[in-house]
Amino acid sequence: MTIAIGDKLPAATFKEKTGDGPVETSTEQLFAGRRVVLFAVPGAFTPTCSLNHLPGYLENRDAILAKGVDDIAVLAVNDWHVMGAWAQSSGGLGKIHYLADWDASFTKAVGLEADLSAGGLGVRSKRYSMLVEDGVVKSLNVEESPGQATVSGAAAMLEQL
Numbered sequence: 476m477t478i479a480i481g482d483k484l485p486a487a488t489f490k491e492k493t494g495d496g497p498v499e500t501s502t503e504q505l506f507a508g509r510r511v512v513l514f515a516v517p518g519a520f521t522p523t524c525s526l527n528h529l530p531g532y533l534e535n536r537d538a539i540l541a542k543g544v545d546d547i548a549v550l551a552v553n554d555w556h557v558m559g560a561w562a563q564s565s566g567g568l569g570k571i572h573y574l575a576d577w578d579a580s581f582t583k584a585v586g587l588e589a590d591l592s593a594g595g596l597g598v599r600s601k602r603y604s605m606l607v608e609d610g611v612v613k614s615l616n617v618e619e620s621p622g623q624a625t626v627s628g629a630a631a632m633l634e635q636l
Contacts (some may be wrong), residue, residue: 477586487581489574492559506610509545514604531629542636548572552579552599567591588598
């Protein structure tokens with residue numbers, strides 16, 4: 476069952492790359508008592524994710540934070556090495572969290588997994604964005620097609636804030 480507006484996020488642990496290696500970040504640490512924009516992509520370095528979805532959030536970071544958002548995070552079913560390399564190459568390192576849901580456990584728990592095996596990608600996340608306040612989903616925007624980044628993009632999120 477897909478998570479819905481008003482639902483509490485399930486407990487999960489992500490990995491993020493730092494200069495000291497991988498750091499584990501829990502949903503409790505990231506979302507408790509905070510207002511956070513989380514967006515997910517089918518894969519780091521993939522065309523729509525790298526050329527459209529992520530850049531919008533990086534370009535609009537300050538405007539999003541100015542609307543009372545405490546943090547922004549991007550999630551993908553990739554390992555922390557890949558997410559760290561994506562953070563570095565995109566210029567987003569230190570600006571937003573790059574969360575590795577390496578085993579898709581969070582993605583499956585929120586019911587937003589997509590089997591992209593036909594394209595050689597395996598189980599990945601659907602493309603979506605959500606506003607989370609103190610661990611509770613306040614808005615949820617899921618794309619109909621993984622090649623689109625409109626309803627889950629930064630411009631759409633800014634309108635909802």
